[in-house]
Amino acid sequence: MPETRSVTTSPLLKQRLAHVEQRIREAEIRFGRSPGSVKLLPVSKTRPVADIEQLTRAGYRAFGESYLQEALGKQKELTVLGLEWHFIGPIQSNKTQPIAQHFDWVHSVDREKIARRLSTQRPSELPPLNVCLQTNISSEATKSGIDLDQLPVLAACVARLPGLRLRGLMAIPARESDFERQRAAFRHLREAFDALNTDGLALDTLSMGMSGDLEAAIAEGATLVRVGSDIFGPRN
């Protein structure tokens, strides 16, 4: 078990975090969202455990990671803190078992085969794995995610899997600097989300918005924004 290290909080990290929190609050007000209705998920991929520890001092308990081996190493070091881990990276089918065993959430489920494996491999002593379906809203062949027209069938399938709890949708739209165009992409995801709820699924999580587009995502109804570089600094 690691000893409790004394962690000095970097003033720069504190300042960046405060700025992101302020952007979220301002966007909530500006777009008529209830105060506190948008959750900030810090994305700690490529960052050392010391950075995660610093954020826990600021009250954060949930972290997003994209690379399995890296995430498992950090989880081991930080076991004593009892954090909530969100897997947000691409999933290869031969990696589903450790994901099912070691994460609380997966945002990047985009096909039935992966969903079935995660459900079967979820340990029975744990609560069902919270799942968002990654959806392709930019219609680029290179982007991962299920196409919007196939989403309802996948959602209906995942909703019935006993090891999973379908919570919502996630998307990573193509990078776009124009605010209205950012909004238009997120609007597609929100409309798909609303349609699934109208069909009777009780989805509560719209995981959309990152460092460069979180305001547009909040404008369109994001309930969770995933932010890495604007909190921790640029990745190399």
Ligand SMILES: *Cc1c(COP(=O)(O)O)cnc(C)c1O
């Ligand atoms: C890296 C990553 C983020 C964070 O991106 P930033 O632009 O650094 O805020 C969010 N979501 C996913 C799926 C990512 O892989």
